[in-house]
Amino acid sequence: MAIQTETELYAPIKQYFEDRGYTVRGEVKHCDLVAIRGEEPPIVVELKKSFNIPLLVQGIDRLRLTDQVYVAFELPNKGRAPHRLQWEDIRRLCRMLGLGIMTVQFYKRKKPAVDVVCEPTPYQLRHNKRAAMQVVHEFHERSGDYNVGGSSQQKLMTAYREKSLHCAYLMRERGPLSPRQLRELTGNKAVSSLLQKNYYRWFIRQSRGIYHLTALGEKALAEYAHVAETFQSGPDSSDDHSGAS
Template identity: 80%
Template sequence: MPIQNETELYAPVKHYFEQRGYTVRGEVKHCDLVAIRGDEPPVIVELKKSFNIPLLVQAIDRLKLTQDVYVAFELPNKGKAPHRLQWEDIRRLCRMLGLGVLTVQFYKRKQPTVDLVCEPTPYMLRSNKRASLKLVTEFHERSGDYNVGGSNKMKLMTAYREKSLHCVHLLKLHGPLSPRQLREFTNNKAVPSLLQQNYYGWFIRQSRGIYHLTPSGEKALVDYAHVAASFPPSSQFKSE
């Protein structure tokens, strides 16, 4: 059953890794899917509707971040390997590239199934430790999974956007606040910088050291209501 968009692959592949004890996030630092289990290195999965060269090139680029990179695509009609190849050809090619392969089969009346074609094998490419650290940091600084892997031309819920939205949520709840009060609420030392940079135009300085919301900030709470609903209830802050 041909899929219409690669985002349809995200849910079954996410479920596949969650069953194996991983926590999964979509669209982390341009990676379609990132899965992490404990202190293990991250697993990256790139999603495409079909097996093709752009998918392989994209996955090879992810090897700079981790050795555990998979490509995932819909199982072709009748289970045949794509491009008139044999599945052994696909396995051999991807093993030489250091990539794992997952296929997803969709049905009309039951849940899709994910099959492992091959595991990723070590590939002798010098990893970018700094980029890998940024990937893991971005992953852990997100409170939940608010993006669908494979999305494009959409505003993604990054850790920075989430932290900004948390401040918006608190300003809406309590009225104008100081950076120190917001820092106490969020336990985020970067709040003063976040307010001053005002990257999304959500904040306005009402008076010296006191910030409130702009109309754009009010709208953000509506646009991202599903994210704001996950914020923990705030305790009373110390008055200044």
């Protein structure tokens, strides 16, 4: 049941805190709701009809007053997280900002239900060094910028795809080749693994230790002609990596 104004959130959230022994006041020094229990630090709750960036900005601003800040909004239809996200995405975002989350679900014939989605505890972000190194490695393994940032549902020109395309190009230009020949021509130390895994099915073993191009490989060279034409200038001296995309 969609609410008309954010003020409709105030009463159920006030009741939630009062049931837990807090005294609650509304609109205290620009804070939508302030709850205090004894000598404990104040709790501040900022209210909005829906989860949005202005709500987060207000919450961050209130962190100057107390560590106990919640952002509150109406529970979206059918309990789904807003903006087509997952609730864990919303929780992770707010934890990184140091904010708690409260939702209110309204019913036609019973009292609203208040739920604390996450507490306002500081989030300690830990970098994944291995994942970071993979990003750096992939960056340096690419010979150029062949993708448009923000693209979706499109095949990306990864370093692995580019190295596979280089092998395909050489086979088209020179005929069947051995892993040793391809390694010398491309500088790709892992070319044997690339041919054996044959991730894109661009290659076929013609005889012992000799590989040639398949129809799929020919099609790929036509599809990525703008990349294949860069191989005409000389061999790629970069090393390979083992992942495929």
